[in-house]
Amino acid sequence: MKDEHIDSGDDSSTAVSPDNDRWWIVLNPSSGTGNHVEEVRSYAADRGHTVIETEAAGDAVELGKEAARENISRLAACGGDGTIHQVVDGYDRAGSLSDVTFGVLPAGTGNNFAQNLGVETIERAFELLETGERRRIDVGVADGELFTNSCIAGITAQTSSETSSELKERFGTLAYVLTGIRQAAEFDPLHVEIDTGATAPESTWQGEALCILIGNARRFVGNGGQANAEDGLFEVLIVEEMPTNDLLTEAAIQRWFGETTEHMLRFTSDHLEITNQQDTEVEFSLDGEIRSHQKLSLNIRPRELEIVVGPEYAPEPD
């Protein structure tokens, strides 16, 4: 890991923030197209921020831990959803999230989480570190691992980037699910039980699911986009096994009318217990980071993460 302390030189310069406005920036130089590195170094140098680069996969977790041990109180992640995921999770493992304000600098392929926070570009993100509103958002926990945006079962992260824009246009966010299913020639549905832990009879669902989509800041139905990340609840969508034609129809109904359909179950919950009924592990994508679990317990920690948002961020999206 390259620790590159940027010394501003002249502290009297008006371009340089005072010490209490300085940030630690964990930079993934390999995220997205990888052409953001010089830009980030330059903006950071102008403002007196410290940039630390990852050198290998997984480094961002260690740098998150190091930031906690160093009592860093302003910490930003520059990369995609995976880098943000690792930095937040690492910090939490070695310290307390209540001690830190996080910032995101979008330099990934999809940047879904940054978009949900209303942080559109790297340049804008640097401005927001100084002047942007701070909000406290929920974080999800999946068997001890923090996630900020979403948890998806059975569908790999790469699916979303391979979705055609024409499909996205017609069917919205669910389009990438369709792409995933079309790609998997021998798609094997998940045989799972999902328990919300509530006492109501409908608190348990059992059956064959094409996928399970759990959003904290991310929404999978209607027009997609941002979910309410401050309500202490996950937005859950279970897409049941069904013929492909029905899937297209139901995706369209969900998109245009926002209605629950026969094979797509939507609900909110602060807890989920997902168990694969076969004795094998299922792939979960936590903010794009792939993990395998036979059983996964999900909880939410309400409004635990203070984070910088842009003006487009909606505390209570429609």
Ligand SMILES: Nc1ncnc2c1ncn2[C@@H]1O[C@H](COP(=O)(O)OP(=O)(O)OP(=O)(O)O)[C@@H](O)[C@H]1O
């Ligand atoms: N220096 C590095 N070299 C190789 N891999 C790295 C390095 N630093 C981080 N990584 C890995 O890069 C992976 C992907 O990063 P990230 O998700 O941030 O970018 P992305 O996939 O381009 O964007 P997005 O998830 O928004 O589509 C992470 O799993 C992380 O472990």
